[in-house]
Amino acid sequence: MGEAAQTFPKAFAVRFAQINRWDPNSFHGIKWHWLSSVMAPIGSVLKPRKEKVDRSGNGFTTLMPVTIHFDGSIEPRKVSEDKEYTMELFWARPGDIVVSKIDLKNGAVAIIPDGWDKAVVTNHFAVYEPHLEKIDPRYFHLLIQAKFFKEHLWRNKVGAEGRKEVKLDFFESLEFPIPPLPIQQKIVAHWEAAQFKANTDINRAKDTAKSIPALLTKALGLKKLGAAHDKRAFVLSWQEIERWGVELAREMSRRPNIEMSPFPVVSLSDVIADLQNGWSPKCLTRPAIGDEWGVLKVGAVSFGWFDERQNKALPPNLKPREQYEVKPGDLIISRANIARYVGACALVDKVRPKLMLCDKIFRVVWKEESPVLPKYLDEILKIPHLRWQIENNLTGASPTMKNISKPALMALRFPLPPLHIQEEIISEIEEKRKKARNLQDDAKISQKQAGLEIEKMILGTHPVEAH
Template sequence: MSDVLVQRSEPVRVHGALGDWQAITIKFSGEVLPRERTEVFKGAMFAAYPGDLAFSKIDARNGAVGLIPDSIPKAVVTSEYPVFTPNADKLRADFLHHLLRAEHFRADLQRKASGTSGRKRVTPEGFLSLEIPLPGLEEQDALINAYTEALHRADQLEQEADAIERAGWKAFETALGVAPPPPLPDRPVFVARFKDVERWSHESILRNAVSGPDQQHSWPLTRLGDLVVDLENGWSPKCHDHPAGEGKWGVLKLGAVSFGTFDAVENKELPANLKPRPEYEVKAGDVLISRANVVRYVGACAHVEATPPRLLLCDKIFRVRFRPNSPLLPRFLAEAMKLRVVREHIESRLTGTSPTMKNISKPALLDIRFPLPDLIEQQRLVDDIGASRADAANKRTEAATLRQSAWATFEAALFTATEEPSA
């Protein structure tokens, strides 16, 4: 490192307020961020500028090593954060940025930490004594360009996944006749009959001009309480803080349904001295609805495709009890609960004074109304939206695999470089 880095020791006079200077913090990920500090600075302070490398003496072994970003034009640090300027004739900043994240570099850096346990530090001298693979500038550029192109393609795949999901959901809403109207033009120019202006608002007239008359539901609106037997909630005894071990009983947490898919990991183990209540055991095919949480997660609903045994319903989650030969498919209900009109109903009926814990009552949930197609159409709609989500998931998996492969290729190139003379 001493061949490609020069230590910067530029004192900065700071008397309390920083003025144009910005204090920083370095995350274990290597990200350098502005630091909000209200207390007065004491002791010597030093300058760092975009492209400079800085590290925390005490946390460098955990990954707190990074480059000052362009968004922080004038950084200021204490003596606990040594600053170095890379030699631009030998080292590209982007190459250095990724090199700092390489597994073998971090392992070498950890070995440079010295001192008592819990207070080990990396000194500037120790940091500069590290050996790194140093390809030529052209090869550095080629490695970074290949890695960057792979990341760009991965980003594109995730954007495609998002678009697939949005299109699938829009098709679901449109089929039910509840898709949101298109946005109004910024500077509308339109013609309306005077008798229409007398009857309707200018916004309604404009919407008719842009997208035609207001959408009508393609299927009859049906009340949830007229379709199901009941909503039952479970039991919330005092449990351990960890998930249930193998063969143990567990009680679901709200996180099991908060994000619209069932997550069996979100549970707490039932203490051995408490007798489980098997009548509350969650089964495949159940539809679960959160009755309490922060606003956006109250009414969150999940269909249980599969579940491990011995997981119990908690008292903050409702389970839907369907009628025999029900005209409502469980998977369709789980999707209908995400509709904008349903969410508006839920959020208008919340109770509770705490901003972090709102509630909705059973009667309020049973009073929800949504379009109800026949069973054949319900099945088609949930199959279609399921297929769109599966396509999106495949795109995201491809993106994750591409990122991992690109990084593995970059690191492999560095290991190859270590067979040549190191700097």
Template sequence: MESWAAHEALTAQASVYPLAPIGDLVTPRSETVTAEEFGDHKPITVHLTGEISVRDRPQPFQGAMFVGHPGDIVFSKIDARLGAIGVIPENIGTAVVTAEYPIHSPDPDALDADYLKMVLRTGHFIADLRQKASGTSGRKRVTPEGFRSLRVPCPGIDDQRALVAAYHGALGQAAALEAEAAELEADGLRAFEAALGIVAPPSLPDRPLFVGRFSDLARWSHEAVLRRVTGTEPPPSPYPIVALEDVIADLENGWSPQCLTRPADGEEWGVLKVSAASSGTFKPSQNKALPPQLKPRPALEVKAGDVLIARASGAASLVGRCCYVDAAPPRLMVCDKIFRVIPLINQPVDLRFLVQVLETDYVRRQILGEFSTQSGMMKNVTKPVLLSLTFPMPTDLAVQAALVADLTAAQTAAAARRGEALTTRRDAWRAFETAIYGDASEPPLIDEADEETQLDASEVDA
């Protein structure tokens, strides 16, 4: 009790606006749903991010069921203290929940809908909510009464809307920076592909065309004939076309023993997950610790200068993705779902150039053509398929290095814009929280999309 009182006192002291109990600003909603009416409503769940989604559940819940409408606040009694509280969005429509998800209807004259959504995500509010959880360890719940007793900053409705508008204005600036980043990156890639002569040809016309004789189709593909007829054949590359097997010595994969569920620490050895390579950027933190009873295999240790290729994933878009290792912590081994490029002694290809060309659409289309992208099963690309990949390659290593330098400069500029965008969003969130509480929580509870891109949930680790 003393801990909660002290925390509430600090919040009251810091807030620059009057604090009002949530119970004065909302009304509990207790509209029930019968089993027969269940199909007219959408069952929902509340995520720890505050997002609300529809559950794939055709049968009614056991026990009492309650209606939620767009704009209503809904939270999980068990997980609210972890962030499972949000506002039902308009696109869901009429929702249905169990008694474990209390619903409250805000007073629209007292609370702007967008302001409410933001307040529910502030670090101050979540911290206060945690203090209201009670019960045994691991099963603590936030009761509707506890929720309604919380106090939140309550500016006038016009001030609420002004605060939201300022935040959204900053988000617009961040979006513009991200658009600039995307354009810089796209321009750099187009220039790289154009120099190699592998720019994707324009789309074919969506109308009937006379394509000539059937003998043409026997000699060329359907698309090749249409390209010739429409004059959209891509120009030949100015450089020779080579296969991957022509310019490297081999591909080797690693070892995937049963590892611990945590990353390697200190002097421990670890085994990379496939996610260490499948994003196109080397992520050494994506590893699992080798159990102490297993002997490491030093020959599989990742070194600076390695090129790694993800050979398997549950997501087709990640299969065959590769990365260059600029630097690697010691004692991390390649797993068996990752190939490592073994270069020739007198290597004819700059390995940084190799990574960039393998990441182009020209090569990606070759990889994706080897399996169905619709199947939900694990997707693999074999060593023979990778070795048979073809691409144009300047014979002069200096030309390769120059092409990579230009592309890298564009990517670096794009990364700088994205960094500015992230800073802009974070600063905007801190400004909002500071405006209503007098200070900002650390770290700010901003949308997960603002943080480092999360790995595909379907990806299978080593």
């Protein structure tokens, strides 16, 4: 349990008068390193608020029920427009601390944000008004989210299996350090500075990743794809109209000009031998485990990378079709899904044995002397100019299941530089992705380090003044 917990050996003795619960775990407390004069019960800095909502003067649609997550975040609860709560509701005012009774054991404690003047909760929550002359709510929130404190709450849950919770009287009786407000604010400031740095790195990583399609587009000499115009009257030539419809005609106004590239323009059928789709038998509802065969789901490719966990186990009474087994080096393409995921592709790097393609996923069959690098084709299929071609060739009446035919995919057109230029482009893309990963890793390290430092400050083992 580390330096935060007061631990006991496997066998230990206590006086009967010390036993509040018949549970050895409840004796594992928290080792605070503050003077006793700084310690006080949680209940001494929180005042319960039980302010019932007058439903006669407040229609339900004007109110904002809330949801609190285990990480202490809070958001408005989604309630269908045709539904409303029949149980009693209570106000939670901006700045109040709200506790989810059933999930307090997991750290579900949040602060009502400024401007949430209509926030309400049911009786499944407890609302407290913090004594601001004693406690900074942000400091209190950091305490609740500290790993050692959440572990302590978890150890002290009681009740029937499946409905165990931390009782509010126990929660309010817990002693914790309440240093002077300037010290609390220094701890909060240290955390916020670390979060700002981490968020900056995360945003830079996202921006770097988002710039990759533009990098490829620029390298191929293509213009950025614009938005469809919104003019009420416009003119198109007959050659530009493939299907009848005003919205379709508007979309044709932004049709990408692939031919402007200085490189030769080819069709997919010019550079690959074929597209092979798999087999979709009725499978088990769980993923394949151990030595079982499995069949990929479309989710294995939906987000532009290969996720082998997205599969279903083949029933033992069915014989696998080994010709559809996925291998490292395969480029796979979704042929059916919601519109934005049709044509999603991924290059398989590593894959467990005995996973087969489903019939909604194509595999590229390469030519012996292929003029296109698999990594280049994987990237080019993701740029807006190719996405436009894919999404304008979809079929299917259902908005949740669109399709693209094999001939439509084989007809996709794109610039094809020589192999050495493809390699240069891919090298630059991979360098960008490496930079994005490094930024994300730095953010995770910063957050983890800050979390450890904050916990030590709250425990009293790390001097706050050092920061």
